Amino acid sequence: MIEVADSSEPMAVAVVDDHAVVHAGIAGWCAAADPPIQLVGNYPTPAAFLADPAVTPDTVSAVVLDLQFGEHTVDLSAPALLCERGFRVVIFSQHIRSTVVLDCLDLGAVTYLSKLEGEDHLVAALHAAGADRPYLSPTMAQAMTDDTRPSRPVLSPREREVLLAWFQTESKALVGQRLFITTGTVNTHLERIRTKYAQAGRPASTKAALVARAIQDGLVDPDEL
Template sequence: MSDNASVSVVVVDDHPAILAGVEAWYAASRRPITVVAAGGSVREAWTDPGSTADVVVLDLQLGESGTAFGDLRRLVDAGRQVVVYTMRDDEKTALSCLDLGAATFLAKSEGREHLVEATLAAADERPYMAPAMAGALGTNVRPDRPQLSTREENVLIEWFQSESKELVAQRLGISVRTVNTYLDRVRIKYANVGRPARTKASLVARAIQDGLVDVDDL
């Protein structure tokens, strides 16, 4: 998506004050962000005009329905870009959402700046990790960290900083096929230690956990 292209958003949250505040934040964004549907049910994301929105902002706790992991999975399986926006800020919940395919996990305590940036990143299919969550993920280096080669680490970090695998290939002087091979090896190594990372966002989270990258590198 172009850097100046407008972004359409569905906001799913059952607190009217949150809905009003988020819409006001988007209205003040440097890049046009339009809330095309909003409400307390995930149905907003499946009916016009919400069904074609670029990004779905999803609260994990909706009324009495419990944690909306099932809704998140269904949206991701349908190809939607989902920003999870929640009061919860624990590592387990964040990683569960990223492993399910959320584009970004954001605690509501992060505020306007990070919600706007996370939404734009999701629309552009870029990973985004807000500082507070990145700090929580990176508090300790995990003992079950996979053993990555130097080249695998280089390709991984370059990919985090690039818009496409083609750019990674150009910068490192290798083919796109080779880039994919290295990334596949990294995913396999994470899966082999019981920490699967099937999306770019979840790989970012794993790398932060393991001290391979920090927010300033992204």
Template sequence: MRGDRPVGVVLLDDHPVVLAGIEHWYTSSAHPIEVLAKGRDVSVALTGPGRDADVVVLDLQLSQGGPAYPELKHLVVHQRQVVVYTMKDSPETALTCLDLGAFTYLTKAEGERHLVAATLAAAQGVPYTPPALAGAFGSDTRRSRPALTTREIDVLLEWFKSESKVMVAESLGLSVRTVNTYLDRVRIKYANAGRPASTKAILVARAVQDGLVSLDEL
């Protein structure tokens, strides 16, 4: 997001009323947010005007089937910033979405303020934790160490071996903003696990402790 340039968004939801409501909220935002494409098929985020969007807002229930995890994975593979916006208030579902690479997760009950804030944060690559997600983090007793996604581990290990985030971005074919987003997400996960890692040195120590990397590899 640069200056006053509108943030471009794709809305993926199968309810026209929801789509219209979100678009209305965006037109009222202090920073301009423009809906470039909308629909129920993930292809609208990957073709046409949707390709240029900064953020994809994804409803997790796009059909009568199960959660839209395959669609979320597909968007993440294409390096899209995905805000999951759903009726499902489930800590387990929220954490699963983050593990799959979602930027953040919020429920439709959390409303306009949090959705607009999450959208702007995603466009800037600045972590955003709405109340439902904070509650999910607080109740996560699944493991003693944070569950990092494969991509988060890739970025983390590449950063350990590189002199700068620019080099990481070039090596992995990402933008520097995306690299920062992944590293910020790793830090948040460690902080919520009670093992904060505010510096690169501490992150290295955490990675060694968790078996992600050996000292011989550094």
């Protein structure tokens, strides 16, 4: 059962993985994190996580999720369901195939990490997720580099400028201040960009997915983030 934390406590994270050693490792990393991260729930399966009535996107800042449980193969139904319900999902998996990484981002995962990337990347990814910022892991960067899908929408120079500014700041209000436009105008540009990607058959419903799209299409250099 999850322990519900109040808003004055550190960001709350739940882990969904069927290996005890993974739970123990992440618990230690969260305990040593700065700013602190509170591990509030450990679950062996997505079903166990979703069966906890205390689990909501309001009580859990991010969910660390594996993609394979028991002897089963990769199953994307869990990230799809958790993202659909509004959870910030950080995939932490041994699978690094580019198609799997990109599919998870398409479903709404905020970050994808290989388990080999370990403590530094996972803690940084969780802090980014809690602040609604994108985080580009080496696994994500490689998957984006390998992506050869041809459908790339055309963005105007202003749309590219707004997009990069949004990636580099923590809020749309700050984007408006930097570019001397209103927050409403920022929203208009971003919605237009999302519409273009949706029409191209490559929806980007989250900030992380939009980062992935922009890097894949050469609109943003990873060094700029």
